[in-house]
Every structure is written in C-alpha cells, then in structure tokens.
Amino acid sequence: MRRLGKQEIEDIAVGAALLGxxxxxxxxxxxxxxxxxxxxxxxxxxxxxxxxxxxxxxxxSGMMGAPTVMVEKxxxxxxxxxxLQTLEEYLGKQIYATFPIEAGGLNSMLxxxxxxxxxxxxxxxxxxxxxxxxxxxxxxxLDGIAASPFVIADEKGNVxxxxxxxxxxxxxxxxxxxxxxxxxVMFAIYPMTxxxxxxxxxxxxxxxxxxxxxxxxxxKANGANPIAEILRLTNGIELFCGKVVDVNRKxxxxxxxGTARLAGLAEYKGEELELRFQNEHLLARxxxxxxxxxxxxxxxxxxxxxxxxxxxxxxYGARAFVIGIPCHPKWRTPEGIATCGPxxxxxxVTYEPVEILAAKGRSGR
Amino acid sequence: MSYRIGIDVGGTHxxxxxxxxxxxxxxxxxxxxTEDVSTGIYRCLREVITRSGVAREQIKYxxxxxxxxxxxxxxxxxxxxxxxxxxxxxATLAVKPLIGVPDDLRQQLAxxxxxxxxxxxxxxxxxxxxxxQRLYEIAQEVKGKVDSLAITSVFSPVSKxxxxxxxxxxxxxxxxxxxxxxxHEIGSVGLLERENATILNAAVVDVAKSTAAGFxxxxxxxxxxxxxFFCQNDGTLMSVDYAVKYPILTIACxxxxxxxxxxxxTGLADALVVDVGGTTTDVGVLINSxxxxxxxxxxIGGARTNFRMxxxxxxGLGGGTVIRTQADGSFTIGPDSVGYRLPxxxxxxxxxxxxxxxxxxxxGKVRLGDPQKVSHLDRTLMERVYQGMVExxxxxxxxxxxxxxxxxxxxxxxxxxxxxxxxRGASQVVRxxxxxxxxxxxxAISQISGQIERVFSLDxxxxxxxxxxxxxxxxxxxxxxxxxxxTIEIVDIEDVPLAYLPGNATRIRVKAAGTLxxxx
Numbered sequence: 008m009r010r011l012g013k014q015e016i017e018d019i020a021v022g023a024a025l026l027g028x029x030x031x032x033x034x035x036x037x038x039x040x041x042x043x044x045x046x047x048x049x050x051x052x053x054x055x056x057x058x059x060x061x062x063x064x065x066x067x068s069g070m071m072g073a074p075t076v077m078v079e080k081x082x083x084x085x086x087x088x089x090x091l092q093t094l095e096e097y098l099g100k101q102i103y104a105t106f107p108i109e110a111g112g113l114n115s116m117l118x119x120x121x122x123x124x125x126x127x128x129x130x131x132x133x134x135x136x137x138x139x140x141x142x143x144x145x146x147x148x149l150d151g152i153a154a155s156p157f158v159i160a161d162e163k164g165n166v167x168x169x170x171x172x173x174x175x176x177x178x179x180x181x182x183x184x185x186x187x188x189x190x191x192v193m194f195a196i197y198p199m200t201x202x203x204x205x206x207x208x209x210x211x212x213x214x215x216x217x218x219x220x221x222x223x224x225x226x227k228a229n230g231a232n233p234i235a236e237i238l239r240l241t242n243g244i245e246l247f248c249g250k251v252v253d254v255n256r257k258x259x260x261x262x263x264x265g266t267a268r269l270a271g272l273a274e275y276k277g278e279e280l281e282l283r284f285q286n287e288h289l290l291a292r293x294x295x296x297x298x299x300x301x302x303x304x305x306x307x308x309x310x311x312x313x314x315x316x317x318x319x320x321x322x323y324g325a326r327a328f329v330i331g332i333p334c335h336p337k338w339r340t341p342e343g344i345a346t347c348g349p350x351x352x353x354x355x356v357t358y359e360p361v362e363i364l365a366a367k368g369r370s371g372r
Numbered sequence: 373m374s375y376r377i378g379i380d381v382g383g384t385h386x387x388x389x390x391x392x393x394x395x396x397x398x399x400x401x402x403x404x405x406t407e408d409v410s411t412g413i414y415r416c417l418r419e420v421i422t423r424s425g426v427a428r429e430q431i432k433y434x435x436x437x438x439x440x441x442x443x444x445x446x447x448x449x450x451x452x453x454x455x456x457x458x459x460x461x462x463a464t465l466a467v468k469p470l471i472g473v474p475d476d477l478r479q480q481l482a483x484x485x486x487x488x489x490x491x492x493x494x495x496x497x498x499x500x501x502x503x504x505q506r507l508y509e510i511a512q513e514v515k516g517k518v519d520s521l522a523i524t525s526v527f528s529p530v531s532k533x534x535x536x537x538x539x540x541x542x543x544x545x546x547x548x549x550x551x552x553x554x555x556h557e558i559g560s561v562g563l564l565e566r567e568n569a570t571i572l573n574a575a576v577v578d579v580a581k582s583t584a585a586g587f588x589x590x591x592x593x594x595x596x597x598x599x600x601f602f603c604q605n606d607g608t609l610m611s612v613d614y615a616v617k618y619p620i621l622t623i624a625c626x627x628x629x630x631x632x633x634x635x636x637x638t639g640l641a642d643a644l645v646v647d648v649g650g651t652t653t654d655v656g657v658l659i660n661s662x663x664x665x666x667x668x669x670x671x672i673g674g675a676r677t678n679f680r681m682x683x684x685x686x687x688g689l690g691g692g693t694v695i696r697t698q699a700d701g702s703f704t705i706g707p708d709s710v711g712y713r714l715p716x717x718x719x720x721x722x723x724x725x726x727x728x729x730x731x732x733x734x735x736g737k738v739r740l741g742d743p744q745k746v747s748h749l750d751r752t753l754m755e756r757v758y759q760g761m762v763e764x765x766x767x768x769x770x771x772x773x774x775x776x777x778x779x780x781x782x783x784x785x786x787x788x789x790x791x792x793x794x795x796r797g798a799s800q801v802v803r804x805x806x807x808x809x810x811x812x813x814x815x816a817i818s819q820i821s822g823q824i825e826r827v828f829s830l831d832x833x834x835x836x837x838x839x840x841x842x843x844x845x846x847x848x849x850x851x852x853x854x855x856x857x858x859t860i861e862i863v864d865i866e867d868v869p870l871a872y873l874p875g876n877a878t879r880i881r882v883k884a885a886g887t888l889x890x891x892x
Contacts, residue, residue, distance in 0.1 A: 036564070083463050190493065
C-alpha cells in the first residue's frame with residue numbers, strides 16, 4: 008500500500024500521456040480533478056493487486072462520450088460516486104476498490120479523483136496497459152468477463168443501469184444514452200472479484216506511469232535526455248529518430264485516422280518512417296520493413312524534452328524519437344490479436360512482436 | 373492629407389512610425405523600452421511627430437500595440453480585485469475556478485469565487501435553471517469588495533443566455549459602472565481555459581484604462597486630436613472603449629504587428645517572417661496576409677487560456693545575445709542578452725561583452741561601431757559561431773514550415789542585419805525597406821475585424837447555409853467595430869466536426885476584416 012499526493016499525480020499524468028500512444032484524450036482535466044480531490048480529501052491509497060482479497064468486489068471507473076464535451080462541461084464529481092453506489096445497491100455488495108479501465112490518457116486519471124473523494128483505494132492495475140478506443144478492447148473481455156451490469160451517470164443526477172447480453176450491446180446502448188445525458192458521462196463498469204482482477208488485469212501499471220513521469224521530470228530538471236531511461240523502464244526499443252515531414256489526417260466516423268512520415272536524422276539519415284494512426288499510433292514501418300504494430304505500443308516523443316506527442320500534435324518540423332514498447336502478453340494471444348491487432352484496424356500486415364521485428368532488422372542490416 | 377501614427381512596444385525597443393494616407397513612411401524612430409513602458413511610448417510619440425514635421429492637426433489616427441497588460445499579469449502587479457462567477461453547477465464542481473493556475477496568481481485572483489447552478493449542454497439545452505436568487509445574493513456580498521467581475525457559463529459559446537442574464541442582474545444591483553467580463557465574448561469551447569482568460573481580462577481592466585488614458589493624454593499634450601486604437605492579437609484594431617472592455621486581447625499583439633508589417637512592406641501574403649530583436653528571434657507564419665494562429669492552449673503568466681494567439685517560435689538569438697567562448701574552441705550562444713544596453717556593452721561600441729552583433733562585425737558582415745575593437749578575435753572561431761547562429765534560425769524556420777518546400781522568408785526587426793541573404797529552406801530572402809520598424813508599421817496599418825466562434829448543428833440549415841450565416845455574423849461584427857463595409861473580406865474560416873456527437877454538431881470559426889471606415 009502506498010499514498011499518492013500531488014507530485015505523484017503530476018508524474019502519473021505524464022506517464023499516462025506516454026502510454027496513451029498519441030490518443031486517449033488529454034489527461035489534463037482528469038489531473039486537475041485528482042489534484043482538487045487530493046487537496047480537499049487528502050492523499051489517495053494505492054493498493055498493489057496482491058493486496059486485494061480474492062473475494063473483494065472491485066469495479067472500474069472512468070468516462071465515456073466526447074472528450075470535447077468534457078473539457079467544457081467538467082464533471083461535478085458526484086456522478087461517479089452515484090454510479091458506484093447504484094452498482095453496490097443492485098448487486099448487494101460493497102465495493103472494495105476501483106481501478107482505471109485504461110492506462111493511457113484521460114481515463115487513467117479519473118479513478119484517482121473518485122478514489123480521493125470517496126476515500127476508496129485505487130488498485131495498481133488496468134485492462135489495457137495502454138489506451139484503445141472501444142470498451143471491449145480490454146484484457147477482461149479476453150477472459151470472458153462481462154462489462155455488465157454497469158452504470159452510467161451524469162452530473163444532473165440521472166443514473167442508467169445497464170444489463171446487456173454482451174459487451175457490444177453495452178457499448179451501443181450506453182453511447183445512445185450518453186448523447187441524451189449531455190454528451191459525456193461517468194461509468195462504473197466491469198464489476199469483478201479480486202481474483203478476476205489478479206488473473207485478467209495488467210499489474211503495476213500506475214507505478215510504471217509514475218516512474219515514466221518522474222524520469223521525464225528529473226531529466227528536464229537536470230538538462231538530461233530522458234529517452235534512455237524511458238526505454239529502460241518500459242523495456243522499449245528505439246525504432247527511429249527523425250523529423251516529421253508530412254501529416255495527412257482525416258476524421259471518419261468519430262475517429263481521427265491518418266498517416267505521418269518522418270525523415271531520418273543522425274544514424275537514421277536517408278531512411279523514412281511511416282506512422283499510421285487512428286486516435287492512437289498503431290503502425291510504424293520503413294520502406295522495406297515493419298518496425299512495430301498494434302497491440303504493441305508506439306510512442307512518439309519530443310526529441311528534446313521526451314514529452315509524448317499526440318496524434319493531433321504531430322506536425323511538420325517536429326523532431327521526434329519513435330519508440331516501440333512490448334504490449335502485455337495477454338494481447339499477444341490469437342484472441343488478443345483478433346480484438347485489437349492490425350487486422351481489426353484494417354491494416355494488411357501480420358502481427359509480430361516488436362522485439363522480434365527489431366532482431367530481424369539488426370540481422371538484416 | 374491625413375496622417376497616422378503606429379507605435380509598438382517590444383521587449384527591448386519601442387518603435388514608432390508616422391504614415392501618410394497612402395501608408396507611406398514619413399518618419400520612424402526607435403527608443404529603449406522603459407520599465408514602466410509608458411515613458412518609452414511617450415518619448416517615441418514626441419520624437420516621431422517632431423521628426424516628421426507634419427502639422428499636428430493632420431494626424432488623425434494613433435494605433436498602439438503595447439505590453440502593459442501582459443506585464444501586469446506576468447509580474448502580478450496592479451491587478452484588479454476580481455469577483456469570479458461560474459454558472460454550471462451541478463456540473464464542473466470537480467474542477468473549481470483557477471485550480472490549475474500557479475499559486476501566487478491564484479492567491480490574488482481567487483478571493484471571491486462562486487459556482488452557481490445553470491449553464492447549457494452542447495446542443496443548447498439547459499443543464500439547470502439559472503439560479504437568479506443566488507446572483508442577487510452574490511451581488512450584495514461582493515459590493516465594494518471587487519473592482520471587476522468575470523462570468524463564465526458552461527457552453528456559453530453555444531448559448532450566451534445565462535451569461536447575459538447574470539450580467540443584467542449584477543448591473544441591476546451594482547450599477548452600470550462595474551466592469552463585467554463575459555466569457556463568450558473572449559474565448560471558445562474549453563471551460564477552464566476560457567474562464568482563465570475571462571478572469572485575467574477582468575484583472576487587467578484598470579491597467580488598460582490607465583494605459584489608454586495616459587496615451588490619449590500624451591497625444592493631447594502634443595496637440596494631436598487623433599482617434600486612438602489598440603492593436604490586438606489577431607492583427608486588427610480595437611477602439612479605446614472596446615480595449616478597456618477586452619484588454620486581454622492585446623496580449624501578443626507585438627509579434628502579430630511585425631508579421632503584418634512584413635506582409636505590407638513586401639506585398640507578400642504567404643511567407644515566413646523572421647523578426648530579430650535585441651534578445652529573441654520570433655518566427656511566425658504569414659497566411660493570406662494574417663499570422664497563422666496557434667492551435668494549442670497558450671499559457672499567460674502560467675495560466676492556460678484558449679483564445680487565439682499567433683503561432684510563434686521564439687529562440688534566444690538577438691543583436692545583444694551574449695556569446696561565450698572557451699580556450700578549447702567551444703562556445704555558447706545566449707540565451708541571455710545585453711538587450712537595449714548593446715550600444716554600451718557590445719565590444720564594437722567600446723563595451724566589455726562579446727555579442728552576436730560583434731561576431732557579425734568581426735566577419736565584415738555588418739558595418740557598425742568600431743571594427744578595430746573586434747579585429748583581435750579568432751576569425752575561424754567567429755566563423756563557427758556565426759554558422760551556429762544561422763543554423764539556429766534555419767532550424768526555427770524549418771520547424772514552422774508546413775511542408776518541405778522552400779518558402780519566401782521576410783527578415784524584419786533591428787537585429788535582422790545579422791542574418792545572411794541566403795537561408796536554408798528559403799526560396800528567397802526578402803529585406804524590405806523600414807525593416808527595423810516593421811512592427812510599428814504593422815500597428816499603423818491594422819485592419820478592423822469581426823469574429824464568431826460557435827457550435828452549430830448542421831442538421832438544421834445544412835452546411836452551406838450555416839457557413840453563410842456564420843460569415844454574415846462575422847461581417848456584421850466587423851461593421852459594428854468600425855470597418856468599411858466595402859472593404860470587408862472573410863480572412864479565415866474553419867469548421868471542425870465534433871466527434872461522437874449527433875446532429876452534425878460543428879464548431880465554426882469565421883473572421884472578417886476590412887480597413888478602417890473613413891468616418892470611424
């Protein structure tokens with residue numbers, strides 16, 4: 008067990024932006040919510056997954072809807088509480104702790120704000136180890152854990168409890184209700200036992216986010232380059248260093264899709280990297296070989312500060328390091344690759360782990 | 373013949389020009405920016421009038437681009453006591469006003485903060501009824517305790533109804549004199565950023581008032597009865613009345629003025645502008661005769677805001693930049709500068725500090741001061757330092773471009789004499805006449821604009837008709853602000869569909885601008 012104060016929250020927000028691999032929504036407003044909650048209610052208790060009893064009842068919390076709505080109509084802070092309480096009443100069980108559904112972006116921060124407000128522990132675990140755009144893209148789904156029953160709640164006091172036949176229906180009905188409720192709601196979802204969480208969750212993810220954030224902060228203070236430390240913390244692999252020379256993006260069916268090209272600098276001079284994204288960075292390749300593809304993580308980092316660059320922030324002239332990070336082994340199963348591998352996003356390549364692609368590249372040179 | 377004066381305050385120098393009605397430069401002058409800013413402005417004003425020899429009654433307009441408001445915020449000095457009212461509860465309580473703002477600024481501005489029921493949804497429905505009762509109570513509570521009010525309602529860019537009603541109630545109790553800043557008139561979607569901008573606006577109302585009064589007075593003392601305008605961020609003008617209501621819009625007008633001046637002096641509508649001052653070099657992008665605006669949140673005094681600012685890349689290189697060399701042949705360029713003390717501190721002027729200007733003189737690239745005083749410097753080393761300076765600028769140019777294609781580069785600012793006639797990434801390097809006072813010229817030739825930014829539902833009228841409606845609103849705003857209807861053009865239009873929302877909700881932003889109407 009550990010306590011999280013303001014500095015830890017600041018660091019986690021930076022790590023969350025990095026594991027957001029370019030998407031996941033800006034953690035900024037979630038960070039402010041967490042900071043305010045800590046200011047008012049004191050530090051947050053963070054539990055390691057091993058500290059959660061097997062029979063404890065745990066539930067994920069976060070937001071769904073349009074991030075553009077949330078940056079204007081910020082939450083009241085009580086909707087997540089009502090969502091949790093409604094679920095407790097319905098199931099007749101007391102909630103032991105909450106946890107983030109995804110490590111990347113905005114949703115990584117919201118359980119922290121809720122936890123401080125309710126004096127409820129947060130578990131150091133998530134269901135993605137990164138950010139993905141859809142509710143079923145979680146490791147819980149791979150293990151057959153249902154999102155239902157789940158609750159969405161708005162700031163006005165409206166609460167909707169859903170019990171759907173599968174996770175896809177859950178996504179569909181909740182999205183429709185979200186619009187009526189004002190475009191952004193808070194959810195309590197994927198109720199499960201401590202035992203389920205240990206088996207299906209991705210462990211120590213908040214700790215990793217905090218370490219990444221701290222490394223970037225300290226490097227900035229010391230005028231050092233944080234890239235090497237980030238690679239060490241994430242078991243990451245440097246894929247490329249270059250300058251963005253072209254960005255082509257379009258918005259389709261609510262998602263931002265596109266391609267960026269980077270011209271190599273230093274030891275990569277003469278090479279060109281192609282980066283494909285849909286909300287998140289999903290595929291990186293050079294002319295003759297694949298370097299990294301989803302579900303492995305691709306992070307684009309400012310070459311000077313090491314700070315992550317989002318897909319919206321990509322623009323001509325930016326100097327960036329592109330790194331690949333192995334995803335959690337659960338994503339590397341046939342089921343995991345079917346759920347969020349290259350095929351699901353419409354890329355015509357076969358998934359291979361980033362470290363194997365890198366080894367091939369080295370022998371090929 | 374009528375004349376106009378343009379004055380622009382920079383970090384190192386305050387510049388002034390006097391133009392005739394055909395916008396030809398009759399006189400120009402430059403003097404150090406003073407700590408109180410105003411003294412430097414008045415000195416410049418007197419000097420440019422005297423130099424021009426123009427009859428004072430023929431000077432009809434005076435345009436001022438100043439840093440008074442920026443300085444007040446950055447230094448946390450002379451700020452108003454602000455009453456902060458947010459309309460949006462029960463939404464937004466999880467992030468209170470000023471939560472992300474640095475502690476010292478928050479301490480000053482968060483003395484009277486209220487969050488009350490009301491506000492709207494993205495589609496214009498109410499979140500809750502406006503709590504009018506509470507507003508009457510607040511009015512009593514803040515009476516005599518605040519100088520200015522800032523009101524922000526959730527989704528006011530979609531519906532300004534609650535902000536207007538709230539302002540009505542507060543005026544009813546507190547009188548018409550108390551300045552009230554309304555967020556929908558200042559920023560766009562993004563509650564915290566718009567609210568911060570509105571609060572900062574309310575905080576500098578008195579600074580703006582005294583600046584305006586001082587400038588009008590200084591003109592009178594010179595015997596000039598000119599109509600006074602303030603320059604704003606987007607390269608257009610505000611009347612004095614408007615400027616004291618929306619002083620926050622003057623922030624960052626300086627770099628904008630340089631970019632607009634560069635465009636006017638060269639006749640180019642699309643180019644990169646490199647403005648080399650005494651301390652920094654700002655690189656901006658000219659698109660369709662206006663500066664490209666930044667798409668990211670901009671921090672002012674550490675507070676995140678979201679109103680439009682010119683997209684700039686600022687690097688620590690100017691005429692007074694300090695160069696340090698080591699025995700082993702290594703060197704550093706800046707980031708510190710001797711600033712306006714260059715004429716005392718620079719080696720070529722008999723001073724003791726090796727500056728960027730000295731390097732250029734030593735290599736014979738610039739003739740200034742006494743070249744003998746730098747003849748002892750190691751020429752090879754100076755070549756390398758100069759190369760380093762040029763590379764800094766070239767990299768900045770490259771970062772600001774939108775593609776790899778070479779583009780025209782316009783050099784302005786007093787320090788631009790340091791730079792060579794060829795730059796990597798430039799299709800041509802243009803040095804216009806009067807390059808040293810391009811910013812003051814930009815101030816003098818500013819246009820009048822009107823702008824609208826709002827979320828529309830395209831399902832109601834269709835895209836074309838909605839865009840036409842938005843354009844008409846922008847044009848009407850420009851006419852209201854004093855633009856000549858015959859000269860108004862749409863200078864910027866942007867529509868962004870909002871993801872995950874029905875009804876084709878789209879944020880549309882349109883800006884229209886025209887020249888100053890003759891009778892304005």
